[in-house]
Amino acid sequence: MKILYLHGLESKPGGPKVEYLEMLGHEVHNPKINYLDSDQFKILHNEIAIARFDLIIGSSMGGYFGYELGRHFDIPVLLLNPALHSRSIEPRVEKLHEDLAADPLVFLGVGANDDVINYEKTLEILDDEARCFFRPNYFKGNHGHQTPLDFFQKIFDAVEIRLNKIKANV
Secondary structure, three states, rough: OOEEEOOOOOOOOOOOOHHEEEEOOEEEHHHHHOOOOOOHHHHHHHHHHHHHOEEEEOOOHHHHHHHHHHHHHHHEEEEOOOOOOOOOOOOOOOOOOOOOOOOOOOEEEEEOOOOOOOOOHHHHHHHOOOOOOOEEEEEEEEEOOOOOOOHHHHHHHHHHHHHHHHHHOO
C-alpha cells in the first residue's frame, strides 16, 4: 500500500510506527508538517492530488488533517487520538473542492486514558459526521495520548485485513 502518515503537532516524522509500516513492505510518505503554517493543508492537499495514496494515517493533529484530507479525496483513514475537537491551535483547513467527496472509510484508535483528546467526544463527532464510520472499525486501548507501538500494530493489521477484503470485493 501507498500510505501517507501524518505526525502530531509536537511530533516529528519517522519513528517506530513508520518503520513498522516500511518493514511490512508499504511505501510510506511521512512529511514534516508545520501546523502553524497557514498553507500547510493546501500543500498536503496538492501532494495527495499528485501522489494518490491508498490510506492516510494521522495522529492527533495529523488525525484532524488526515480526516479532512480523506474527505476531500475519499481515501480511507486510520485516525489515532485525532484532534477533531479540543485543538490547542486552529490550523487553516479549507474546502478546496466545490463539493467534498463521499465520507471516507474511517478507522479509529483511541486511548481510554488520553488527557488531551476526549475519545468519547471523538466518537460522538464521528457518529454524527462520518457516514463510513462503523463501530467495528473502533479500537480502544488503555493508553494515554501517545499511541504505543504494540497497539498501533494490532490496529494496523486489522485495518490492512479489512482493506484487502474490500479491495477483493470490488
